[in-house]
Amino acid sequence: MAKRSRVLLILVLFVGLAFLLTGCLKKIDLNLTIAIQGLGETDPAVGMHTYKYGASVTLTATPAENYDFKEWEIEGLGSFSENVKEIVLKDSISATAVFVKKSFDIEASVDPENGGTVTGARSYVFGDTASLTAVAAEGFKFVEWTENELFISSDNPLEFVVNANRAFVAHFDNEYMVTVDVIPEEGGMASGGGKYVFGSEITVVATPAECYDFDGWFVGEELVSEAAEYTFTVSKDVDLVAKFTLKTFEVTVTAEPKEGGEVMGADTYDCGEEATVVATPAECYDFDGWFVGEELVSEAVEYTFIVSKDVDLVAVFTIKTYVVTSTAGENGAVDPEGETVVDCGDDLLFTFTPEEGYGVDQVTVDNALVDVVGSPDTTDKTYNLEDIRDNHAIDATFKQVFFVTEFDFQGQSPLGNRYDVHIEVDPEVTLLKFSYPGDDTELPVAEAAVVGGVANIFNFFTLDDADFLLIKAFTADGNLLAEIVVELDYSEAFLKFATFTPKKEWSLPSAVIYDVHIEVSDNVDKVEFAYPGNPEAEPIPAMASPVGGVIDIEMNSVDFDAEEITVMAYSGAELLVSKNFDLLKAIEVTCEFVDDYPILRISEFKFTVVVNSPFCASVEFAADGDIQVIEENPFAVPDLGAYEFRVFVDSALNRVDVMAKDGADDKIAERNIDLP
Structure with missing residues (x-):
């Protein structure tokens, strides 16, 4: 009983409390917070709204253009697809209207059907970026995009922002454009450009202008051909450029001869450029013209021309005469x-x-x-x-210069022929010098002063046989003004002329035979001979008498070593004159060692043979062994004088005999030469 009473009491309390609370809640304010995702509008509008507890609220969502309403997301209640939703507020809550972008279909087709394909055609949401790529089939190229037969773009890929359903057509073409151009414009011409089907073989032609060279066909900076006629297969659009270079030429200028003048204008010139070369002749030269090779191209000193090739110009100058x-x-x-x-x-x-x-x-x-x-x-x-x-x-x-040259013979003496001299010359002459023509023998009086154009010399001596005298006239400055050769007249001399010609030599007794020729004056009736320094030896003969003033005899000189002989002219017992004359031998021989040749066992010597006798017709070498004379053995003597011989003999020999022979091959002289 008591338990039932307690339950009943609790129930009564609960009901009372609920009644109390209900009455209170009706008086509470609640918050409704509206939000959106995406684009759109709401009712109530976005934000916080206040309602009484238990109030009924209708939520309405209206999407913006290109957006769709998806749902309401209501706190504590869940998600609802209706765009209009009624709710009863029993608590503060939030409600979100969710909007999403619309979806659009992007379609693409190709023209022609075998021209290629398109990628990227599909559904896109509003605002997305669509990308369509046209992929050309082999031999085709993409041309453009169209929509509803209207040109849209030639971009590939084609990109755009999606905002509607769209249908595009990708157009392809199998014809390609070949363009030809020239750089520089004036460098030449190019032909062969145009539109060609894929795979076609075409030829483009570059023709350079007159002053240009063709460098090649270029695509961009790439050289694709150096041939003026370039043949290739068309596989794509191509912009071909024929590049030309202006020709340059060297103009050289030279002067001929170099000292003939100066030249200017040498340089490197562009083809077609005007060049001027200038020639300036030197003081002593005349300009003949500008020449290229042998061709005269201009006679002007300033020559202007158009350069069209390399040219070597020569300015030719001629020296004035x-x-x-x-x-x-x-x-x-x-x-x-x-x-x-x-x-x-x-x-x-x-x-x-x-x-x-x-x-x-x-x-x-x-x-x-x-x-x-x-x-x-x-x-x-x-x-x-x-x-x-x-x-x-x-x-x-x-x-x-010489007016008078008198040489008055006064007589003959041991000093020679004596003259008194009188010479008259031009007043410019201050000094005379005397000498023998072609002979260095000095005269006792070698020079004489000239006073007032006159020179007088007494006791002027010359050689007994001097026939001529050279006189030189000098001026005060020491220069030779004039010279003259005068003939000396000594016809009144006692002993005029004497020669001793070697004829033959004898071995036993040792002697030399001479042909003697002497000329004397009429008052000479006897001539005697003697050896100076050896009075005990007498030549044979020791005396001779002239006939008609002449003595011609054969003399045996018994003193083989005598180098001189004295000739004394007499008139009766009176000695008129005495003079010494040279005695020469038929031949004179010297020998010099040259070289040894041990392998051949021979030696080489140089022999010098002086021939003094006109009776010597040949020279012959002999030895007790082998002997070889390079110049021939015997050697024919053409004239008087010195001769050299290369002689080879056995190295064991120590002597060579040298013989002089006359025209009858008889020996007239012999020398036994010990080898050095």
């Missing part, structure tokens, strides 16, 4: 004589040579006196016409 006319008066000569052609700027040396007894008087150039150059060694005078740059006339005159 002038005529110098030279003349000489009587008693002399000039060298060169007459007209002489001379190059401009050259010098021309003139030599003026007087005749014997004459000297150079004066020299004029273009009628103006000039100074000539003398010498102490020659009567020639010279004048150097320098740096000739015009025509000239040069003239020389000569004057007599």
Whole structure:
């Protein structure tokens, strides 16, 4: 009983409490929070709304354009697909209207059907970026996209934002464009461009302009062919460029001769460019013209032309020439004589040579006196016409220098023939010098001063047999003005002439036979012979008498080693004159060692044989063994003088015999030479 009472009491309390609470709840405010996902509108609007407990609320969701309503997500109640939903609020809750993007179909087809394929055609949601890629079949190329036969784009792939259902057509083509162009524009022409079906073989042709070279066909920077006619198979669009280069040429200029002048204008020129070359002749040259090889191309010093090839231009210059006319008066000569052609700027040396007894008087150039150059060694005078740059006339005159040359024979003495001398010369002469023509023998009086054009010399001695005397006349500056050869008359001399010619030599007794020829004056009736320094030996004969002033005898010289012989001329017992003469042997021989040849066992020697006798016709070598003479053995002697021989003998030999033979092959002399 008590238990039932307690239960009843609890129930009464609970009901009362519920009644109490219900009354209170009706007075509570609840919050409804509206939110959205995606794009759209709601009613109530997005945000927080306040309602009384138990209030009924209708939720309405309206999607934005290109969006669809998906559902209401209501806190504590779940998800509902109706866009209009009524709820009773018993608590503060949130409700979210969920909107999603619409889905669109993107379709694609191809034209022609075998032209290729398209990837990327499918369903996309609004706002997505669709990408369609046209893949061309072999031999085809993508051209463009169209939609409803309207051009859309030529981009591949085609990308766009999806906002509707769309249907595209990918167009393909199997014809390709070949374009041809030229660089530079004026460099030439190109042909062969156009539209061609895939696989076609075509030829493009490049034709360079006159001044250009074809470099090649290029695609971009790539050289695809160096051939002017380029053949290839069309497989794609291609932009071909024919590149040309302007030709350049070398213009060289040279002067011929180099010293003839200066030339300018050498350079590298573009084809078709105008070039000017200039030739400037040197002072002594004339310009003949511009030449290419042997061809004259211009006579103008400034030659302008259009460059079209390499060219080597030669400026030819010719040196100017002038005529110098030279003349000489009587008693002399000039060298060169007459007209002489001379190059401009050259010098021309003139030599003026007087005749014997004459000297150079004066020299004029273009009628103006000039100074000539003398010498102490020659009567020639010279004048150097320098740096000739015009025509000239040069003239020389000569004057007599020696007027009187008297040599009065006074007699013969041991010193020689004695003369008194009187000489008259030109007043310009201050000194005379005397000598024998072609002989260095010095005279006792070698020179004499000239005063007032006159020289007198007493007791002037010459050699007994001197027939001629050379007289040289010098001026105060030491130069030789003139010279003359005078003949000496010593017909009144006692002993005029004597020769001793070796004829033959004897071994036992040792002697030499001479042919003797002597000329004496009429008052000489006897001539005696003796050896100076050996008075005990007497030649055979020791005396001879002249016939008609002449002695011709054969003499045996018993003193083989005698080098001189004394000739004494007598008139009765009176000794008129005495003189020594040289005695030569028929031959003179010397020997020099040259070399040994041990393998051959021979030795080489050089023999020098001097032939003094006109009776010697040949020279022969002999030895006690083998002997070889390179110059022949025997050797025929053509004339008097010295001869050299290469002689080879057995190395064991120590002597060689050298023999002189006459025309009858008889021995006239022999020398036994010990080998060195």
